[in-house]
Amino acid sequence: MTRSGPAQAARPAASTDPGATPVVEVEDLTVRVRRGSAMLTLVEGLSYRLAPARAMAIVGESGAGKSIGIRAVLGLLDPRRFEVTGTVRFDGVDVAQLPKAKRRGFVTGVASLVFQDPTRSLNPTMRVGPQIAEAMLAGSGRPDEAAGEAPLSRAEARRRSVELIRDVGIAAPDERYFAYPHELSGGMRQRIVIAIALACRPKVIFCDEPTSSLDVTTQAAIMDLLDGLREAHSISNIVVTHDLALAASRAEQVLVMYGGQVVEALPARGLARTSRMPYTQALIRAVPDVGVPGRPPLPIEGSPPDPRDPPPGCAFAARCEHAQDDCGQDRPALVEVTDRHLVRCWHPRSAPQQPEVTP
Numbered sequence: 001m002t003r004s005g006p007a008q009a010a011r012p013a014a015s016t017d018p019g020a021t022p023v024v025e026v027e028d029l030t031v032r033v034r035r036g037s038a039m040l041t042l043v044e045g046l047s048y049r050l051a052p053a054r055a056m057a058i059v060g061e062s063g064a065g066k067s068i069g070i071r072a073v074l075g076l077l078d079p080r081r082f083e084v085t086g087t088v089r090f091d092g093v094d095v096a097q098l099p100k101a102k103r104r105g106f107v108t109g110v111a112s113l114v115f116q117d118p119t120r121s122l123n124p125t126m127r128v129g130p131q132i133a134e135a136m137l138a139g140s141g142r143p144d145e146a147a148g149e150a151p152l153s154r155a156e157a158r159r160r161s162v163e164l165i166r167d168v169g170i171a172a173p174d175e176r177y178f179a180y181p182h183e184l185s186g187g188m189r190q191r192i193v194i195a196i197a198l199a200c201r202p203k204v205i206f207c208d209e210p211t212s213s214l215d216v217t218t219q220a221a222i223m224d225l226l227d228g229l230r231e232a233h234s235i236s237n238i239v240v241t242h243d244l245a246l247a248a249s250r251a252e253q254v255l256v257m258y259g260g261q262v263v264e265a266l267p268a269r270g271l272a273r274t275s276r277m278p279y280t281q282a283l284i285r286a287v288p289d290v291g292v293p294g295r296p297p298l299p300i301e302g303s304p305p306d307p308r309d310p311p312p313g314c315a316f317a318a319r320c321e322h323a324q325d326d327c328g329q330d331r332p333a334l335v336e337v338t339d340r341h342l343v344r345c346w347h348p349r350s351a352p353q354q355p356e357v358t359p
């Protein structure tokens with residue numbers, strides 16, 4: 001690998017379906033936040049694209065920039081505090097080129113976000129059905145007049161909300177329409193949150209740690225639901241998670257983030273055998289029961305870099321057991337090593353020959 005000076009703009013992780021217009025395309029997205037008189041970089045040069053009906057996972061330790069990255073893509077960061085640069089296209093449309101007044105409505109019509117904790121996403125004082133209907137009226141309530149669509153009536157919104165409750169796998173949807181959030185289990189509440197996310201008929205759902213507040217069986221059921229929606233309705237999903245095993249088993253493409261940057265992007269299948277970046281390999285060793293059977297998971301020593309004091313070279317160098325003298329000098333660029341496999345490392349490792357990562 002030749003040195004190329006400071007990091008070049010990262011190239012997008014390849015879409016898994018090169019012929020289709022990506023539902024999401026992010027190019028060189030950088031997020032900075034104001035802290036006193038300084039601007040701290042939280043995400044740098046984030047690029048990816050996702051084809052319709054595909055699944056991608058974004059993994060990495062806490063503070064890697066996963067959540068800030070998706071909020072920036074969805075236009076949810078307060079412009080008074082955050083400076084966001086780069087390009088975001090949904091369905092081929094560059095959001096920044098739309099009139100400001102139309103951006104929010106356009107994004108809501110294509111993309112939804114599901115948060116980790118369903119109790120915080122739902123209004124505890126309102127029955128769940130009307131919460132879905134309200135989201136529908138606020139979003140799809142804007143009819144496509146050119147296509148001859150009439151405005152959505154309250155009765156129709158209610159009928160469709162009951163259908164959505166059924167679609168997300170809740171029995172007796174007519175009755176559940178009138179339930180308050182506290183009357184439902186954690187898994188059911190997350191299903192209702194997903195129903196709200198579906199209310200505007202999105203083409204992609206971003207999920208920020210969608211299952212971390214749930215027990216293992218319910219986690220699997222919620223992930224099955226997202227898989228089912230992708231298969232039945234071609235809804236793509238991008239799941240942000242700490243859980244590499246979940247990412248490897250449910251996504252097709254995995255982006256590994258560290259210190260605000262993508263450090264490796266690779267196909268999920270066989271990831272434990274193909275990964276070349278020492279950070280990803282360390283994450284794999286941190287998953288229980290991977291490697292020698294019975295071997296305890298190996299935590300990664302040290303802490304991620306502080307955005308207030310970013311290192312000059314590779315962000316992982318200080319924790320990397322394979323770091324060489326030159327790793328701390330310049331930032332490596334994200335470089336393609338094989339098709340759909342990009343690595344940001346001055347000295348990529350050979351594949352670790354570990355067994356498949358499974359939940």
Ligand SMILES: Nc1ncnc2c1ncn2[C@@H]1O[C@H](COP(=O)(O)OP(=O)(O)OP(=O)(O)O)[C@@H](O)[C@H]1O
Binds near residue numbers: 062065067068242
């Ligand atoms: N509202 C905010 N204002 C300022 N800095 C923030 C804000 N939210 C997050 N950050 C900082 O941005 C960086 C990235 O945070 P982010 O929440 O995106 O990480 P993450 O990878 O999603 O971690 P986690 O898995 O814990 O959610 C961190 O250094 C964090 O301290």
